[in-house]
Amino acid sequence: MGNEEKRIFGVSWTVFMLGIVSFLNDMSSEMIIPIMPSYLTEVLDAGKLLSGSVMGAIESMSSLFKVAFGYVSDRFRKRKVFVFTGYALSTLAKGALAFTRYWWDFLIMRTLDRVGKGIRTAPRDALIAESSEKGKTGRSFGFHRMMDTLGAVAGPLVAIGLIELLKGLPAERAYRYIFLLSAVPGIISLLVIALFVRDRGGEVKKKIKGISTLKDRNLQLFLTVVAIGALGRYSYAFTMWKAQELGYSIVQSIAFYALFNLVYALSAYPIGTYSDGFGKKRMITLGFGVAALAALAFAYARDLYTLLLAFAVYGVYIAIEDTVPRAYMADLAREYEKGTVIGAYHTVFGVFVFPASVIAGFLWQSYSLTSAFTFSALMNVVAMVLMAFVREG
Structure with missing residues (x-):
């Protein structure tokens, strides 16, 4: 599937447009994500353990819904309606953060945002897989993650510009304006989905009798490894707190x-494309090693150069982890069950x-941020x- 569609930058029209959607949505998200740790601790006055737990709960919340909506989209053979609904709910929730007053209503709005992510992620990833050329899923997912993350580059830069523009205002009011403005790119992304994204779920053949992929022992072993690796996936907020601990401003x-x-x-994009030939299992294994190096760099960073190295290695690690496992599962x-299987991966992760962020928050409060990052390195090793015990396919 996907061969009939015109190709742009080596990917199908559907994958390209979903990349545009993710660019806009992630710009929206990343306008507010870098200011949330400070907003939580300084404006809402939440403590270290509570802040770490809240950020971890937010990271985890969406995954509880991913396998369910992946399964539903498989059953109804519809993807686009779930993609649109999920992005719409997230856009609404991000704008509503401007009106939060306590840590618990902040958590409610962030939870709604993550529920939106849970609704859209597995159906969207299944749509990407269905719109990919055979043997080129790594390329498609790599392109999508590249576009998603270019939005994540633009978002913080827009946030910096807005902070400078609003610096005459009290910090709390400036934060609230940024939350409100973050909904604008999200609204544009909804128009792109409605007008330009083609649903491919209706072309999927109905389920035939047979054993589900989820009952495969190799897949179950891989999901176990994913669970262990996830225990070492601290929230991005800890990297921000590390920079601030070293004396850097917001x-x-x-x-x-x-x-x-x-x-x-x-x-x-290059990692996803290369994994098609290099082997997705080997690339995922390498990713865990890179993750351990990133965590150790954060743990022992005491100067600017080590901190810069930590953020750079962290970027490579997340590029591997957020790209290749999705393609491997696809x-x-x-x-007929790509939504379910990809959703299962997201849910386990x-x-x-x-608990990874709760543990990291506990270690930070009881000992130090160094202890939190060291624990992460251990889990990834x-x-x-x-x-080594997981087969390639």
């Missing part, structure tokens, strides 16, 4: 975060991301070793 911290996203954006899944 604007400087956002600049570091923009560097991370730039490295991520430049890495995702390759393993039968045609997300369920274990929450364990996952890297266990990948």
Whole structure:
């Protein structure tokens, strides 16, 4: 499937337009993501453990819905309606952050945003897989992650510009204006989906009798490794807190975060494309090793150059982890259950991301940020070793 569509930059029209949608939506998200840690601790006055737990809960929340909506989109053979609904809910929730007053209503709005992500992610990834040339899923997912992350580069830069523009205002009011303005790119992305994204789910053959891919032992082992690796996936907020711990301002911290996203954006497409030939299992294994190096760099960063290195290596790690496992799962899944199988990956990953940030928050509060990052490095080393027992396909 996907061969009939015209190709742009080596990917189908559908994948290209979904890349535009992700660019706009991630610009919207990343306008507010870099200021949320400070907003949570300084404006809403949440403590370290609570802040870490709230950010972890937000990271995890969407994943509880991904397998369910992936399954529903498989059953109804419709993808676009779930993609549109998910993005619409997220756009509404991001704008509504401007009116939060306490950590719990902040959590409610962020939860609604993540629910929106949970609704759209598996159907969207299944649509990408269905619109990809056979054997080129890595290229398609790499392009999509590149576009998504270019939005994540633009978002913090827009945030820096807005902070400078609004610096005469009290910080709390400036934050609220930025939350409100973040809804604008989200609204444009909804128009792109409605007008230009083609639904491919109706072309998927109905389910035939047979054993589900999810019952495959190799896939179950891989999902176990994913769970262990997820325990080492601290929230991005910890990298921001690390920069601030070293004495850098909120604007400087956002600049570091923009560097991370730039490295991520430049890495995702070539990594995804290369994984098609190199082997997705080997690339995922390498990713766990890069993750451990990034965590150790953050743990022991004491100067600007080590911190810059940490953010850059972190960008390569996330580029691998957010690109290749999706393509790997899409390759393993039968045609009629791609939404379910990809959703299962997202759900397992997300369920274990929450305790990861709770543990990191506890270690930060009880010991230090160094301890939190060291724990992450350990979990990723364990996952890297266990990948030796996973077959390529």
